[in-house]
Amino acid sequence: MTENKTLLIKHYASEFKIILVMFLIFTGLLLPVSFWPAHVCLIAFIFIGQSLIKIPLSYLFRRLLLFLPLIMIFSVSIPLTQGFQRGWDITFLILLRSTVAFMAMLWLIHSMTFDEILSSFQKLRFPPLLLIIISFMFRYCFILWEEMESMRTARKTRTFHKPGMIENWIQSAHLIGMLLIRSLKRSERIHQAMCSRGWNGQIHFLDKTNK
Amino acid sequence: MPSESQEPVLNIRNLNFQYPGDIEALRNIDFQVNPQERVGIVGPSGAGKSTLLLHLNGLLPEKLSPSIPNTDTASVSIMGKSVSEKNIYQIRQWVGLLFQDPDDQLFCPTVEEDIAFGPLNMKLSQEEVHKRISESLCSVGLENYEKRKTMQLSMGERKRVCLAGILACQPSILVLDEPTSNLDPRARRRLLGILQNFEGCQIIATHDLEFVVEHCNRVILLDGGKIHADGTPKTVLSDSVLMKEHGLEVPLSIQWKMRS
Numbered sequence: 001m002t003e004n005k006t007l008l009i010k011h012y013a014s015e016f017k018i019i020l021v022m023f024l025i026f027t028g029l030l031l032p033v034s035f036w037p038a039h040v041c042l043i044a045f046i047f048i049g050q051s052l053i054k055i056p057l058s059y060l061f062r063r064l065l066l067f068l069p070l071i072m073i074f075s076v077s078i079p080l081t082q083g084f085q086r087g088w089d090i091t092f093l094i095l096l097r098s099t100v101a102f103m104a105m106l107w108l109i110h111s112m113t114f115d116e117i118l119s120s121f122q123k124l125r126f127p128p129l130l131l132i133i134i135s136f137m138f139r140y141c142f143i144l145w146e147e148m149e150s151m152r153t154a155r156k157t158r159t160f161h162k163p164g165m166i167e168n169w170i171q172s173a174h175l176i177g178m179l180l181i182r183s184l185k186r187s188e189r190i191h192q193a194m195c196s197r198g199w200n201g202q203i204h205f206l207d208k209t210n211k
Numbered sequence: 212m213p214s215e216s217q218e219p220v221l222n223i224r225n226l227n228f229q230y231p232g233d234i235e236a237l238r239n240i241d242f243q244v245n246p247q248e249r250v251g252i253v254g255p256s257g258a259g260k261s262t263l264l265l266h267l268n269g270l271l272p273e274k275l276s277p278s279i280p281n282t283d284t285a286s287v288s289i290m291g292k293s294v295s296e297k298n299i300y301q302i303r304q305w306v307g308l309l310f311q312d313p314d315d316q317l318f319c320p321t322v323e324e325d326i327a328f329g330p331l332n333m334k335l336s337q338e339e340v341h342k343r344i345s346e347s348l349c350s351v352g353l354e355n356y357e358k359r360k361t362m363q364l365s366m367g368e369r370k371r372v373c374l375a376g377i378l379a380c381q382p383s384i385l386v387l388d389e390p391t392s393n394l395d396p397r398a399r400r401r402l403l404g405i406l407q408n409f410e411g412c413q414i415i416a417t418h419d420l421e422f423v424v425e426h427c428n429r430v431i432l433l434d435g436g437k438i439h440a441d442g443t444p445k446t447v448l449s450d451s452v453l454m455k456e457h458g459l460e461v462p463l464s465i466q467w468k469m470r471s
Binding site: 114115139142143146186189190192193194195196197198199200202204205206207208 | 265268269270300303304306307308310312314315316318319320323324327328329331332333334337340362376377380
């Protein structure tokens with residue numbers, strides 16, 4: 001039974017998954033704070049969906065542990081500026097809404113590959129420019145990370161004493177500056193490589209099920 | 212060497228190029244390449260080899276002229292068509308360019324996605340794209356590598372995947388920038404085998420002069436953005452004075468032949 005349900009969710013039309021997730025996020029956004037039980041229901045619904053595609057609980061809690069404190073940092077100052085009762089209401093509302101959105105997005109990225117998400121957005125007629133920017137951002141993230149790792153390794157090989165805090169900051173600032181310049185050059189070369197294989201500004205996706 | 216009866220696939224006439232800051236990269240480049248010719252472009256670092264290759268694919272100059280009706284006025288033409296904004300996508304289907312650093316070329320997460328990039332841009336059907344992925348992986352000896360992550364491949368494998376990505380577009384001209392750099396002898400030998408099987412014209416910029424001796428039937432010596440010699444590998448690479456003058460060395464295989 002569970003197996004069937006899992007298969008059902010996995011084989012849902014990709015577009016439907018995206019529409020459903022968007023619907024959940026927007027419903028969460030539109031509900032006022034007095035409807036907090038509805039928010040809880042939404043979170044519970046998403047949680048069931050996540051369980052069906054077997055997202056490990058430990059993974060989910062780890063992600064929430066990273067995400068929620070971050071939201072708390074941003075929203076905790078609200079009671080100081082908006083009055084105590086109203087401020088806490090807004091903080092609570094931000095927490096509820098962001099948790100709904102975060103969990104819905106986790107559900108989406110675990111049920112579809114990145115290319116499937118992009119191609120579904122394309123089928124839903126999202127602006128192509130926006131999709132290209134997202135697609136590049138995803139691909140260039142790894143390149144930036146790789147560049148940074150190689151520069152950090154190169155720095156370590158020529159560091160012969162433990163740097164002090166200020167020295168460390170200065171070195172890190174240099175590293176970030178160089179990273180920007182190097183990644184710019186690298187991205188230019190990648191763009192040239194893409195153009196040499198017929199890239200004309202349109203994205204096409206490989207259908208991995210079609211063999 | 213070009214024979215008179217054949218129509219050249221590549222025609223470069225009086226090509227000049229400057230990088231911003233008045234850095235002269237190419238000066239009066241003038242040559243033709245015939246079908247099935249294998250041309251090695253040799254020269255010291257900074258000679259303008261890579262810059263020249265980028266022109267063959269219309270990647271330089273960055274702004275191409277909208278259209279050049281008369282090929283007589285064009286600096287670079289491929290199969291009779293000038294490299295201009297009008298023809299650029301067709302020319303890029305004919306010319307497959309392999310970059311020096313495979314990491315610049317492999318930007319997709321998996322091997323199959325990366326190889327599919329060119330054929331998908333050619334708007335081929337999904338069936339045809341999958342067929343080309345399998346065929347090109349087979350031709351570079353990487354069967355069943357479709358699902359492998361590009362970041363987890365060795366340097367030799369990366370180079371071969373890059374080549375597969377180009378072969379999947381079925382180009383008529385292969386343009387290779389330092390194809391043997393960072394390859395171990397076995398990977399180099401394998402690459403040589405793949406290139407020997409490619410029937411179209413090849414233009415290879417390299418420092419690996421032994422590779423040129425073994426694989427190419429014509430050599431162009433480029434230095435300071437100018438062509439200093441154009442001939443068979445035996446005549447150009449055995450000229451020790453010329454080689455020394457341009458920061459190169461006579462390949463060992465030729466030296467041995469000269470001694471014996």
